[in-house]
Amino acid sequence: MNIKKLAWDKMNGLLPAIVQDAFDGRVLMQGYMNRQALEASMESGKVTFWSRSREQLWTKGETSGNTLDLVDISPDCDGDSLLVRAHPEGPTCHLGTDTCYDGNDKTLPVLAFLAALERLISQRDQQRPDGSYTTELFLSGSKRIAQKVGEEGVETALAAVAGDDKELLGEAADLIFHLLVLLRSRQLNLGAVIEVLEARHKA
Numbered sequence: 266m267n268i269k270k271l272a273w274d275k276m277n278g279l280l281p282a283i284v285q286d287a288f289d290g291r292v293l294m295q296g297y298m299n300r301q302a303l304e305a306s307m308e309s310g311k312v313t314f315w316s317r318s319r320e321q322l323w324t325k326g327e328t329s330g331n332t333l334d335l336v337d338i339s340p341d342c343d344g345d346s347l348l349v350r351a352h353p354e355g356p357t358c359h360l361g362t363d364t365c366y367d368g369n370d371k372t373l374p375v376l377a378f379l380a381a382l383e384r385l386i387s388q389r390d391q392q393r394p395d396g397s398y399t400t401e402l403f404l405s406g407s408k409r410i411a412q413k414v415g416e417e418g419v420e421t422a423l424a425a426v427a428g429d430d431k432e433l434l435g436e437a438a439d440l441i442f443h444l445l446v447l448l449r450s451r452q453l454n455l456g457a458v459i460e461v462l463e464a465r466h467k468a
Contacts, residue, residue, distance in 0.1 A: 266338065268303060272345040279315060280340075280347050284357070286364075287336040287350040288456075289380030293357040294365040296325075298347060303338070310335050312351050331355035379455060382442070386449050399446060407450045413443045 271280060278300070284293040296314035298306070302322055305313040312333035313324045326332030333351040340347055358365040389399040402410050417440040424433040448454055 266340060268300060270344060271340055272343060273300065275345050280345060282314065282347040282349050284312060284333060284349045284351055287352055289377040290374050291364050291377060292366055293353060306335055306338065312349055326354065331357065333357065383445050383455050386445050390449050402446050403450060407447065410443065410447045410450050414440065414447050417443050
């Protein structure tokens with residue numbers, strides 16, 4: 266990205282910066298960047314904006330600790346706005362919600378629920394709360410979890426052969442859930458699976 270070629274003059278040296286969760290695709294917030302903020306973000310790896318009210322640079326999370334870890338920044342086709350992909354460390358909104366758009370349930374892409382589920386499974390693995398089925402799976406070990414994936418795979422196939430769509434959907438949901446748990450038990454994730462699929466698609 267050539268910073269000098271961006272359309273800084275359109276808004277008196279500022280560009281709107283839309284921040285997207287690099288993990289699940291949610292739109293987290295919008296801020297504004299000038300050249301200094303953009304350079305600071307790229308150099309520090311922490312998303313930094315220009316505060317129009319205070320007229321100074323501010324790094325997201327510098328007081329709350331809820332930072333945005335930069336993944337990459339892309340300008341749009343006209344060079345007058347920026348898409349910032351980042352990993353949030355804690356809630357992004359000052360109101361304590363994950364995003365500044367949490368009042369609208371439509372902001373979460375449908376398939377992004379898989380990412381949210383994977384995040385929850387990761388938390389279960391770390392915290393191991395009592396009474397959780399996911400905790401029981403992790404305590405049983407990878408071999409038992411793999412066995413469950415096999416059982417759910419067979420049940421999914423049988424439901425498909427039987428022609429019962431409702432049962433097929435239910436079994437498919439069970440299969441995907443147990444597969445995510447299995448991946449986590451081996452310190453792998455859905456992102457790694459997608460990378461394999463992408464590599465095969467490009468081959």
